[in-house]
Each structure stands twice: as structure tokens, then as C-alpha cells.
Amino acid sequence: MELHHTLTFLSVIFNYLKSYMFHPLLSKLTCCIFFLLPGLMYGLLMARLPAVKVAAELSDSLIGLCLFCTGAFGLVGLGGSPALIRKVGSRIVLCVTAVIAAAGLCLIGFSTALPIVLLGFGTMGIGISMLDVAMNTQGVLYEYYSKSQSMNLFHAFYSLGAVLASLIGSVCATAGLTAGINFLAASVPFVVLSLLLNKYLLPERRVDEEEKTVKTRHKIPLVVLVCAVMALLAYAAEGSVGEWGALYLTTVKEASLGVGALVYGIFSGVTFAARLVGDPLRKEFGEIPVIIFGSVISFIGMVGVLTFSSVALVLISYSVMGLGLAPIVPTLFSMAGKNGKIPAATATSTVAFMAYGGLLVVPPSIGWMAQHTNLHEALFIVLGLIALMFSLALLLTRFNR
Numbered sequence: 412m413e414l415h416h417t418l419t420f421l422s423v424i425f426n427y428l429k430s431y432m433f434h435p436l437l438s439k440l441t442c443c444i445f446f447l448l449p450g451l452m453y454g455l456l457m458a459r460l461p462a463v464k465v466a467a468e469l470s471d472s473l474i475g476l477c478l479f480c481t482g483a484f485g486l487v488g489l490g491g492s493p494a495l496i497r498k499v500g501s502r503i504v505l506c507v508t509a510v511i512a513a514a515g516l517c518l519i520g521f522s523t524a525l526p527i528v529l530l531g532f533g534t535m536g537i538g539i540s541m542l543d544v545a546m547n548t549q550g551v552l553y554e555y556y557s558k559s560q561s562m563n564l565f566h567a568f569y570s571l572g573a574v575l576a577s578l579i580g581s582v583c584a585t586a587g588l589t590a591g592i593n594f595l596a597a598s599v600p601f602v603v604l605s606l607l608l609n610k611y612l613l614p615e616r617r618v619d620e621e622e623k624t625v626k627t628r629h630k631i632p633l634v635v636l637v638c639a640v641m642a643l644l645a646y647a648a649e650g651s652v653g654e655w656g657a658l659y660l661t662t663v664k665e666a667s668l669g670v671g672a673l674v675y676g677i678f679s680g681v682t683f684a685a686r687l688v689g690d691p692l693r694k695e696f697g698e699i700p701v702i703i704f705g706s707v708i709s710f711i712g713m714v715g716v717l718t719f720s721s722v723a724l725v726l727i728s729y730s731v732m733g734l735g736l737a738p739i740v741p742t743l744f745s746m747a748g749k750n751g752k753i754p755a756a757t758a759t760s761t762v763a764f765m766a767y768g769g770l771l772v773v774p775p776s777i778g779w780m781a782q783h784t785n786l787h788e789a790l791f792i793v794l795g796l797i798a799l800m801f802s803l804a805l806l807l808t809r810f811n812r
Contacts (some may be wrong), residue, residue: 413615435557441608442553442561443568445505445546448605449539450572452516452598454679455575457653458534458580458672461661463519466590467528470788471658477777478654480529481536482774485767488540493760501545501552502612506597508545509605520591540767547744547763552613563689563741570683570737573653577676585669635758637803638747639765641702644800645739646766647773648709651793652678652729654774655786659716663787666722677726678733685737698742699808706801708735713794717787739800740766746807764770 456463464474489510496504515534522528550565576597583593656674660666692701712735715728747758773792780789 437608437611438553438556438613439561439612441605442546442549444564444566444601444605444608445509445542445549445602445612446568447572447575448509449512449542449546449599450679451576451601452512452535452572452594453539453653454576454675455580455594455597456516456519457675458657459520459584459593460654461657461668461671462584462590463528464658467525468522469525469528470782471778472782473525473708473778474654474658475782477532478774478778480533482767482769482772484533484536485540486764488537488739488765489544489760489764492541492544495541496545496548497545500614501548502609502614504541504545505549505612506606506609508538508541510538512542513602514538516590516594521591521595523658543767544760544763546737549612554704556613560690562745563686563738566741567683567686567689570679570686574676575678577673577679581669581672581676584600584672585667597729608617631758631761632752634727634807635747635761637807638743638758639762641803641807642740642743642762642766643769644796644803645736645743647769648713648732648796648800649682649736649740650769650774650775651790652732655777655790656729659786659790660722660725663785664720664722664725670722674726674729681730681733682737685734686741688788689738689741693737693742693745698746699804701738702742703801703803705735705737705739706797706804708732709739710735710794710797710801713797717790717794721753739799 460474463469469477492504512535515536515538518531518534519528522530522531530714534604537799541722547562550562553565554561579597580593583597653675656678657671660674661668661671689701696704709732712728712730712732715731716725719725719728744762747762773796777786777792
């Protein structure tokens with residue numbers, strides 16, 4: 412009898428190890444797909460935002476209000492995610508929030524009434540924000556189990572999702588398909604695939620036990636706060652491309668809806684490629700120089716967006732902007748996580764919370780200014796954000812020394 416219990420116990424342990432330790436490639440692939448998923452859904456929304464605007468008869472200020480709802484509900488999701496993940500685990504949170512985010516996206520696409528559209532933006536905001544926290548938790552877990560650095564690769568797949576979304580959105584816009592059909596047909600298969608691969612995700616327990624041994628200070632270090640503010644600026648600059656790029660190209664530069672849908676995809680494609688080489692660049696030149704150089708390149712790209720009248724040159728300028736911004740956010744998360752004073756989870760949560768907070772301020776501000784002047788002048792806000800990010804990067808050199 413005792414032998415039977417012993418064999419049963421060993422069988423359970425073996426199956427556990429087989430599930431989580433003997434499938435490193437499948438675990439890595441699953442993480443990549445879960446990182447791709449929010450990029451795909453967010454990219455679909457941004458690519459078809461002009462169609463959503465026309466279908467629901469939204470003004471620029473109402474678009475800003477919709478994006479404000481996304482940010483507000485996103486902060487709610489960020490605030491509740493850590494406790495929920497500790498209680499049920501990031502695997503379950505990823506499953507549930509993937510469905511919630513997809514439901515919010517479809518609600519936006521099939522609705523024309525403003526209250527329902529706002530509800531859709533809010534639902535998608537809370538779903539994607541919680542999905543974001545859970546997927547980054549899985550990224551940290553994979554690095555813990557595999558003893559390798561893969562976060563830049565995972566973030567690259569987020570950009571790849573946006574690239575696919577832009578291509579799909581452009582094809583559907585050119586074919587005259589409604590945003591709702593586009594959202595449903597593109598997002599549901601990826602959600603189903605993610606749920607099927609969920610069993611290859613990793614448990615939190617071992618990392619949690621490790622972090623219990625770390626002494627935590629209640630005061631957030633200044634270097635983490637600086638990284639958080641810079642992440643806010645970088646997120647806002649990246650978001651301006653997705654949230655206003657298609658509208659800017661179609662309304663100000665008079666591009667077609669199909670070409671407008673390509674803006675965020677081209678930007679994300681360059682970001683994807685640049686993030687694949689982000690870690691080698693950091694190793695070769697250092698973290699601060701990469702951020703400073705990236706800020707300069709992104710500033711030059713945004714100047715081109717606001718200066719050129721040719722649609723092709725504006726698209727190229729957005730690509731240059733993506734090239735510069737690509738390594739900044741992953742580098743900031745890495746710097747904050749290894750601050751040496753508070754646990755990495757606390758530091759990265761602070762950075763994420765601050766970064767998402769920018770969604771509450773920047774998109775509505777651009778929409779408000781566009782309503783009272785025009786969208787071209789409103790996008791000069793982005794230049795100011797990048798310039799401030801460059802200044803804070805210079806401040807970070809003091810901490811680095």
C-alpha cells in the first residue's frame with residue numbers, strides 16, 4: 412500500500428516536471444503567442460479606428476473620450492491584477508482576460524451607440540491591461556525557469572501582433588468589410604489558439620517563494636520613479652501612432668482608409684525588427700546610450716511626420732520613429748527591475764502602472780487640442796514628450812554612475 416502511494420506521488424511529480432520543465436520550446440512559444448495577442452487586438456482597433464469613428468459618428472474629442480475610458484479601466488485592471496494573480500495564478504488570468512479583451516473589441520466593432528462604444532473601449536482596456544500584467548509575469552517566469560533573457564523577444568511578438576493587425580485591417584478596409592466582422596474574424600482564432608496552449612504556461616509558486624526572502628523597502632527608489640515617468644512618455648509616444656496615426660494620415664494627409672490602416676503596422680514592423688536586436692545593442696553600448704540614441708532617432712522621425720506632405724514620406728518617418736522607440740520600454744523595465752533596493756516585481760508594477768496612466772492624459776489631450784485647433788498642431792505634443800524623455804535619460808546617467 413505504501414509502495415502504491417509512493418509510486419502515485421512520484422507519478423504526480425513526474426507529470427508536473429514534464430508539463431513545466433520538459434517543454435521549454437512550447438512554453439516559450441505560448442508566451443510569444445500571449446504577447447502577440449494584445450498587440451493584435453490593440454492593433455486591429457487602431458487600424459480600423461477611422462471606420463469605427465465613421466460608423467459611430469464620433470468627433471475627435473469623443474475619440475479622445477473613448478481612449479480615456481480605455482486608460483481609466485486599464486488602471487483599474489492594473490491595480491487589481493497583482494492580487495488576482497497571487498490568488499488564482501497568471502495562467503487563469505491570461506485565459507479570462509484574453510476573452511474579455513476580445514469581447515470588448517467586438518463590442519466596439521458591432522456597436523454604433525456611443526454608450527455601448529464607450530463600454531467596449533472600457534472592457535477592452537481592463538482586459539488588455541490585466542493581460543499585459545499576466546503576460547509579463549509569465550515572461551519573468553520563463554526567464555526564471557530557463558535562466559535566459561527573453562523579454563525583448565516577447566515584446567517583439569507584441570509588435571508582430573500589431574503588424575498582423577495592420578495588414579489584416581488594411582485588407583479588410585480595402586475590401587469594404589465592417590470593423591465588427593474584421594475584429595471577430597481576426598481575434599477569435601488567436602484567442603482559441605492561446606487557450607489551447609495555456610497548459611504550457613508556468614506556475615508562480617517558486618518565484619513567489621524566492622521573493623519572500625527579499626527584504627522590501629516601502630519607499631520607491633528615485634531611479635524607478637524616473638524609469639516609470641520615462642515609460643509613460645514612451646508609451647504615450649508609441650500610442651500616438653496607433654491612436655492618431657491612421658486618422659492623421661487619412662484626414663490631414665488625405666490618404667485612403669486602406670493606406671491609413673497600414674500606419675501602425677509599419678511602425679510596429681520596424682519596432683518588431685529593432686527589438687530582436689535590442690539585447691545585443693544594450694550589451695554592446697550600454698542601457699543609457701541606447702535610450703538616449705533612441706530618443707534622438709524618434710524625435711527626428713516625429714519631425715518628419717509633421718513636416719512632410721507626401722504620404723510615403725510620412726510612413727517612412729513613422730518607421731524611423733518606431734526604430735528609435737523600440738528598445739526604450741524594455742530597457743526601462745530591465746533597469747527598474749534590477750534597481751537593487753526593491754523586488755523586481757514591485758519595480759516593474761510601478762513602471763507599468765505609471766506607463767498606463769499616460770493613457771488617461773495624453774490621448775484625451777491630443778483629442779481636445781485637435782478639436783480646438785487641428786490634429787496636425789495637436790501632434791506637436793508628441794515632440795514635447797520625446798524631448799522630455801531625452802532630458803530624463805540624461806538624468807539617468809547620474810544614477811548609472
